[in-house]
Amino acid sequence: MPCDDERVSGTATTAATSPLLQACRGERPEITPVWFMRQAGRALPEYRAARGDLPMIEACLTSDLVVELTLQPVHRYRVDAAILFSDITVPLATAGIPVRIVPGIGPVLDDPIRTKGDVDRLPPPDIDALEPVRTAVRRLIAELGDVPLIGFAGGPFTLASYLVEGGPSRDQVRTKALMHREPATWHELAEKLGALSRAFLLTQIEAGARVVQLFDSWAGSLSPSDYRRYVLPHSAAVLRDLGVPRIHFGVGTGELLADLAAAGADVVGVDWRVPLDTAVARIAAATGKQPVVQGNLDPAIVFASWPAVRAAVLDVLARGRAARGHIFNLGHGVLPESDPGVLAAIVDLVHETSRRVDV
Amino acid sequence: MPCDDERVSGTATTAATSPLLQACRGERPEITPVWFMRQAGRALPEYRAARGDLPMIEACLTSDLVVELTLQPVHRYRVDAAILFSDITVPLATAGIPVRIVPGIGPVLDDPIRTKGDVDRLPPPDIDALEPVRTAVRRLIAELGDVPLIGFAGGPFTLASYLVEGGPSRDQVRTKALMHREPATWHELAEKLGALSRAFLLTQIEAGARVVQLFDSWAGSLSPSDYRRYVLPHSAAVLRDLGVPRIHFGVGTGELLADLAAAGADVVGVDWRVPLDTAVARIAAATGKQPVVQGNLDPAIVFASWPAVRAAVLDVLARGRAARGHIFNLGHGVLPESDPGVLAAIVDLVHETSRRVDV
Numbered sequence: 014m015p016c017d018d019e020r021v022s023g024t025a026t027t028a029a030t031s032p033l034l035q036a037c038r039g040e041r042p043e044i045t046p047v048w049f050m051r052q053a054g055r056a057l058p059e060y061r062a063a064r065g066d067l068p069m070i071e072a073c074l075t076s077d078l079v080v081e082l083t084l085q086p087v088h089r090y091r092v093d094a095a096i097l098f099s100d101i102t103v104p105l106a107t108a109g110i111p112v113r114i115v116p117g118i119g120p121v122l123d124d125p126i127r128t129k130g131d132v133d134r135l136p137p138p139d140i141d142a143l144e145p146v147r148t149a150v151r152r153l154i155a156e157l158g159d160v161p162l163i164g165f166a167g168g169p170f171t172l173a174s175y176l177v178e179g180g181p182s183r184d185q186v187r188t189k190a191l192m193h194r195e196p197a198t199w200h201e202l203a204e205k206l207g208a209l210s211r212a213f214l215l216t217q218i219e220a221g222a223r224v225v226q227l228f229d230s231w232a233g234s235l236s237p238s239d240y241r242r243y244v245l246p247h248s249a250a251v252l253r254d255l256g257v258p259r260i261h262f263g264v265g266t267g268e269l270l271a272d273l274a275a276a277g278a279d280v281v282g283v284d285w286r287v288p289l290d291t292a293v294a295r296i297a298a299a300t301g302k303q304p305v306v307q308g309n310l311d312p313a314i315v316f317a318s319w320p321a322v323r324a325a326v327l328d329v330l331a332r333g334r335a336a337r338g339h340i341f342n343l344g345h346g347v348l349p350e351s352d353p354g355v356l357a358a359i360v361d362l363v364h365e366t367s368r369r370v371d372v
Numbered sequence: 373m374p375c376d377d378e379r380v381s382g383t384a385t386t387a388a389t390s391p392l393l394q395a396c397r398g399e400r401p402e403i404t405p406v407w408f409m410r411q412a413g414r415a416l417p418e419y420r421a422a423r424g425d426l427p428m429i430e431a432c433l434t435s436d437l438v439v440e441l442t443l444q445p446v447h448r449y450r451v452d453a454a455i456l457f458s459d460i461t462v463p464l465a466t467a468g469i470p471v472r473i474v475p476g477i478g479p480v481l482d483d484p485i486r487t488k489g490d491v492d493r494l495p496p497p498d499i500d501a502l503e504p505v506r507t508a509v510r511r512l513i514a515e516l517g518d519v520p521l522i523g524f525a526g527g528p529f530t531l532a533s534y535l536v537e538g539g540p541s542r543d544q545v546r547t548k549a550l551m552h553r554e555p556a557t558w559h560e561l562a563e564k565l566g567a568l569s570r571a572f573l574l575t576q577i578e579a580g581a582r583v584v585q586l587f588d589s590w591a592g593s594l595s596p597s598d599y600r601r602y603v604l605p606h607s608a609a610v611l612r613d614l615g616v617p618r619i620h621f622g623v624g625t626g627e628l629l630a631d632l633a634a635a636g637a638d639v640v641g642v643d644w645r646v647p648l649d650t651a652v653a654r655i656a657a658a659t660g661k662q663p664v665v666q667g668n669l670d671p672a673i674v675f676a677s678w679p680a681v682r683a684a685v686l687d688v689l690a691r692g693r694a695a696r697g698h699i700f701n702l703g704h705g706v707l708p709e710s711d712p713g714v715l716a717a718i719v720d721l722v723h724e725t726s727r728r729v730d731v
């Protein structure tokens with residue numbers, strides 16, 4: 014469907030025919046849509062120049078900068094979606110939880126949340142304080158034309174793990190200990206964090222985000238039975254009745270894929286560990302429905318020679334054809350050391366290959 | 373089969389009827405054998421008292437202490453196997469690679485291995501320097517009677533990741549970058565590390581270890597295709613023709629279980645993420661053979677109330693019955709914060725339950 018507005022994506026689309034939205038609905042768009050988790054980030058020199066030394070949360074609350082950083086990868090890579098430049102801790106910080114993003118480490122909380130008293134004192138969402146996010150989203154919608162903007166939030170387990178551990182952790186042992194020792198306190202914590210995430214999502218949706226992704230990045234450290242008991246109900250509460258397609262993703266969630274879907278996802282994000290056709294078969298076997306999936310090139314593949322990158326991209330595309338719909342992405346975020354030229358070449362390859370196959 | 377020698381395990385065994393060895397052979401022993409990864413360690417007050425401030429590598433090369441620390445959990449928990457108190461970096465350190473174990477962090481190398489020149493300079497195994505390990509194993513065999521001693525070594529990817537990253541890492545990005553950018557250098561590195569690990573295993577086997585476990589703890593961060601191309605051949609070289617049963621384990625290896633088996637394992641270790649019956653079905657579907665599995669209680673479950681712990685243990689036992697043989701274990705190492713009383717109660721529960729079911 015030809016159309017005048019090719020200025021951003023290079024692909025002729027309207028809202029209804031945006032490849033990303035078509036794929037979310039399980040339709041087969043003309044091209045396989047592609048975007049990259051953390052596409053707005055340190056791999057881009059223009060990102061480093063624009064952000065400078067501004068602390069992360071402050072950057073996320075500076076509307077002009079959010080607009081600029083969100084648009085950069087759309088221009089650079091010609092991806093099929095923008096994702097809001099922000100952080101999963103923004104709704105926590107704006108509500109008054111003193112979380113900081115420490116460069117090279119991640120979210121840090123100097124006084125971790127460890128007791129029922131700590132949980133009782135957690136604040137409710139502060140919608141007004143999210144105004145800079147709302148402003149940025151509105152301006153982005155105007156700038157992006159028919160390229161959809163993806164909003165996002167953090168999942169309950171991942172947010173809880175930062176608050177309970179006091180920062181990133183390999184094993185999330187304290188978080189799991191709280192869960193097992195004091196289930197009632199855990200559920201109160203997860204419910205409160207879910208409310209913060211949901212307010213963040215609704216803010217973005219009301220301002221124009223057309224798709225959302227819930228990042229429960231570390232949920233994969235839980236056994237399936239613990240995930241179902243302690244996390245899934247809270248994620249379902251965050252994801253219910255949002256009115257836009259929902260992508261649900263976590264790292265190392267090979268055994269949780271059907272549960273991510275059951276929590277209310279329209280698209281299941283898959284990390285690089287699970288071949289995409291295996292993921293599709295596993296979800297279909299558990300749910301009785303062919304899923305729409307997103308993923309899953311290993312982010313570290315960008316360091317390989319181009320023939321090896323190319324082979325890996327084609328392999329992901331071929332396996333993705335087992336799904337009802339496929340959004341091409343990495344299996345986790347863009348690594349800061351990545352060469353933007355390789356990422357741009359991957360976008361072109363995905364577009365060319367999928368167009369050729371579909372004709 | 374009654375026998376006088378019940379002093380250590382409390383279970384009447386001879387070498388041939390040791391439940392662990394029977395399970396390794398795919399037989400159904402009278403009880404489900406149980407031991408814990410990292411059972412010799414900081415969860416035990418007697419461990420902390422005996423080891424004091426002695427640096428890890430030094431402790432691993434002090435035969436008297438190795439004997440004492442290896443026996444402690446056998447006495448305390450009445451497990452069905454001892455595992456040598458040691459560390460996967462011992463054969464590296466004894467060969468002259470300046471690796472240190474930093475408390476609370478893990479293996480650290482101040483000058484990481486990053487270039488072909490670095491790899492070329494890696495030393496070969498130093499068999500003589502492993503003499504304290506050999507001495508400790510011989511004395512343990514005499515002390516343990518019919519309780520088998522498990523020897524172990526680190527897998528090529530895990531050892532490489534410590535050397536290339538310079539320490540523990542969440543993403544192993546530098547290791548993967550080396551693999552993808554310089555495959556020939558990677559293969560040389562993995563082959564050299566494999567030779568060090570194999571020399572460590574052979575030392576333990578020749579001195580009397582009856583089973584070995586290869587810990588490729590971080591191999592689960594690789595996609596299946598990269599694991600097969602870059603790691604499996606080197607692990608197979610380490611594991612070939614050892615003459616004793618081999619357990620092969622890595623964290624987050626849900627998609628690699630059949631590959632761990634293909635590398636030459638008699639028993640596949642499973643982490644807590646994959647329900648044991650799912651793991652069995654997955655391996656059987658890929659290999660055409662019912663496997664023997666080890667695992668897989670979430671180490672963090674010990675923080676739950678006893679009824680919740682009990683339910684989780686019974687669930688693992690029930691799922692394990694899908695396998696040709698099952699060695700009960702945690703899905704990763706004992707957490708230092710664990711209550712030894714809970715671990716001892718788990719051993720009793722496994723023994724009582726499996727005895728009752730089999731009668």
